[in-house]
Amino acid sequence: MGKSIRSGALCKFSKSDIKDHFDELVRLTEKSRYLCVKCARSAMEKKRLCKPQEM
Template sequence: MSSKCKTLCDWSKKDFVSKFDELKTIVGDPKFACVKCGRAACEKKWLCKGKPLGG
């Protein structure tokens, strides 16, 4: 994982392209979704306003 933990909400298009392998890990098994932008991730730390997907 990157030493600089920037939320997916703050990633630019360039980040999505250059960090694609990291992105696959982050979104591969989503457990949280951002209520601001709708992105999903495996850990809440990757989202600025993450909420659990499960019941």
């Protein structure tokens, strides 16, 4: 099974993790305030990204 969606950086999720937890990821990113400058993923919470920068 993939990584827990409840903790950790979204940057480390594999394609299969994203597919398996798509609905939950949508909720975590729909009102994004931060962007990872390493991989360009976004999130509402700073702790969800490995190199976050506020947008």
